[in-house]
Amino acid sequence: MEIKKGVAVSPGISIGKCLVIDAEDYRIPRRSIEPSQRLAETQRVRNAFRDAIEELTGLQDQQKDIGQRKIRDIFAVHLSFLRDRSLRKKITDLVHDESVTAEFAVSKTLRDTASDFAKVKDSYISERAADIYDIEHRLLRHLLGGRRQDIQQLSEEAIIVARELSPTQTAGFNKEYIKGIATGAGGRTSHTAIVARSLGIPAVVALEDITESVTAGETVIIDGNRGIVIIGPDDTTIQQYLEYAVEYTEMEHRLDAIREKPAETRDDVRVMLFGNIEFPDEAALVFKKGGEGIGLYRTEFLYLNRDTEPTEDEHYDAYARTVGVFKKEPVIIRTVDLGADKYTQSRRYVREPNPFLGLRSIRFCLQNLTMFKTQLRAILRASVLGQVKVMFPLITNLQELMQAKMILGDVMEDLDEEKIRYNRDIEVGIMVETPAAALTASMLARDVDFFSIGTNDLTQYTLAVDRGNELVSTLYSSVDPAVLRLVRTVIQDAHKAQIDVAVCGEMASEPESVMLLLGLGVRKLSVASPMIPEIKQIIRSVTIEECNKVARKVLGMNSERQISSFLRDAARKILPEAF
Amino acid sequence: MQTGETVQKGFCEVEVEIKNADGLHMRPAMQFVDIASQYQASIAVSNEQTSADGKSIMQMSMLAATCGTRLKIRAEGADAGNAVEALRELVEVKHFGEPTPEEKARQVQ
Numbered sequence: 001m002e003i004k005k006g007v008a009v010s011p012g013i014s015i016g017k018c019l020v021i022d023a024e025d026y027r028i029p030r031r032s033i034e035p036s037q038r039l040a041e042t043q044r045v046r047n048a049f050r051d052a053i054e055e056l057t058g059l060q061d062q063q064k065d066i067g068q069r070k071i072r073d074i075f076a077v078h079l080s081f082l083r084d085r086s087l088r089k090k091i092t093d094l095v096h097d098e099s100v101t102a103e104f105a106v107s108k109t110l111r112d113t114a115s116d117f118a119k120v121k122d123s124y125i126s127e128r129a130a131d132i133y134d135i136e137h138r139l140l141r142h143l144l145g146g147r148r149q150d151i152q153q154l155s156e157e158a159i160i161v162a163r164e165l166s167p168t169q170t171a172g173f174n175k176e177y178i179k180g181i182a183t184g185a186g187g188r189t190s191h192t193a194i195v196a197r198s199l200g201i202p203a204v205v206a207l208e209d210i211t212e213s214v215t216a217g218e219t220v221i222i223d224g225n226r227g228i229v230i231i232g233p234d235d236t237t238i239q240q241y242l243e244y245a246v247e248y249t250e251m252e253h254r255l256d257a258i259r260e261k262p263a264e265t266r267d268d269v270r271v272m273l274f275g276n277i278e279f280p281d282e283a284a285l286v287f288k289k290g291g292e293g294i295g296l297y298r299t300e301f302l303y304l305n306r307d308t309e310p311t312e313d314e315h316y317d318a319y320a321r322t323v324g325v326f327k328k329e330p331v332i333i334r335t336v337d338l339g340a341d342k343y344t345q346s347r348r349y350v351r352e353p354n355p356f357l358g359l360r361s362i363r364f365c366l367q368n369l370t371m372f373k374t375q376l377r378a379i380l381r382a383s384v385l386g387q388v389k390v391m392f393p394l395i396t397n398l399q400e401l402m403q404a405k406m407i408l409g410d411v412m413e414d415l416d417e418e419k420i421r422y423n424r425d426i427e428v429g430i431m432v433e434t435p436a437a438a439l440t441a442s443m444l445a446r447d448v449d450f451f452s453i454g455t456n457d458l459t460q461y462t463l464a465v466d467r468g469n470e471l472v473s474t475l476y477s478s479v480d481p482a483v484l485r486l487v488r489t490v491i492q493d494a495h496k497a498q499i500d501v502a503v504c505g506e507m508a509s510e511p512e513s514v515m516l517l518l519g520l521g522v523r524k525l526s527v528a529s530p531m532i533p534e535i536k537q538i539i540r541s542v543t544i545e546e547c548n549k550v551a552r553k554v555l556g557m558n559s560e561r562q563i564s565s566f567l568r569d570a571a572r573k574i575l576p577e578a579f
Numbered sequence: 580m581q582t583g584e585t586v587q588k589g590f591c592e593v594e595v596e597i598k599n600a601d602g603l604h605m606r607p608a609m610q611f612v613d614i615a616s617q618y619q620a621s622i623a624v625s626n627e628q629t630s631a632d633g634k635s636i637m638q639m640s641m642l643a644a645t646c647g648t649r650l651k652i653r654a655e656g657a658d659a660g661n662a663v664e665a666l667r668e669l670v671e672v673k674h675f676g677e678p679t680p681e682e683k684a685r686q687v688q
Contacts, residue, residue: 128640
């Protein structure tokens, strides 16, 4: 039994057998398999070789021009290695003799071969080491590609263990069978964390070398409340956790009972609670949990896990399905926030040296007008179905906002000409998620109907911390005094301009931050759907006067540590079970 | 049959010298493997230190035989004689379709 401590990012308990996903661009750890799996594993090796040969032959045929003879020669070298029986035998023998995974055997054999090559004095040969690494990569891609398929076609319950999950991987998740997630990298606001929370799957991240500590198929316990993963638990531990899981489910049910009651403080101040979603399916979950609309519809998922960009009708269908759940309540659709860690079809392979400071989000849209207009048309068409609002992400200055609004105006004119109906008075808002937008909030407020504070990016950009980098993720905190000063400014400026202000970042889903946000003057929160009952319970347990006092105290504090421990204590007094 | 070639039924061995200037690098090794693979006989190629499977590009390229290196080609199987003859021709007559040091020097001039 081994206990690993990470960061709890999505609550709940789950016990199950693990499915490990390796990454091709990361060292493949040695992982054992049951002797009975050896035959299937050697077959995977052979399939990977077959698929790689097929792929290369296809690529080689495309290089018909004489100018591309060099490339063709390289492919020919790769092909002859892939056809080398003694190489393949070395790998299958390793799988068979040492009972290891196909991934490990491929990686080990080819890396050993590459280093043998590198040692040869003849530079003609030693330089070929790079080709061997290339072949390793290609084979791993085929092996892991097959694994990804396995995840999508999962037919029994499993707990996913990986170094990190990409948006493409999680988009293919079969929710029914994935009971828990444990990753080596990541933080509270990493992509994995957001998806796990929105799907209600218990998850723990930042577990460092977790993929090297587990054996495929081993039993693991994910404690998404305390941030603990137990590998190979003994019977007593399993028993304890089964009981704990029951207790926790009961508490969840108690919280669900307040579904019908309004999110109102003890001194009768009404707060609106919305849900954040990624997929139209989740709108039903938000409704079930008592959400009063969608405060943030992240539309990136329409672009992921597919070969072509979505069409206008595909956009429209997704929005219409969502609005179908909330016909009278607000549905805020955020225009596509691609770039940085998520890419579109045409740009998936373009690497930027500094993607979070690069061509992402609204910047990307403003340079790809056809794609942007397609989405805006769909949003406008859906606007007649309910109370749809449009929101632009990552605005850093007034000019960008005006440009985005101008394009929205152009699309409206197009629709007018085509006599297609839409809501002319659709509300337009922006995400305030850069320090630049927060500091100029008073200027931006004049041209929008609402602000939504995106605390994840705001924190990352203010504190200059990559939220996904476990080496510095402890520096990342949305209650850092610097971030709180910006949040306060935005709220005050919104009030002065008499526009709506909501918080839709992860901060709003953190029970310990709720009192603070209410005290700062926020009356609209948009949270991950599983968190709605708990956040509502907190709102219903406090008075605004208490919250104001908490906010005043916090703004006087000068260290993040002091603030977070003060907030945790304050919240514990209200809802002891959750902590 | 050339002198120095040992022929028994199903067994054949010959010593060859690498004559192309660049030695047994990737492309020549691939040609060698391609031809060797056309025969049923098992083919072993050895220099003074190691022996390689003549049908394995990985092992053949690891021999890293430079110009002037002498290699022993050994084939075992029904078509061993033909295999060895084809491979000898590739190495010593065709020079893998590449120039010898003298030819290369002439090209430079």
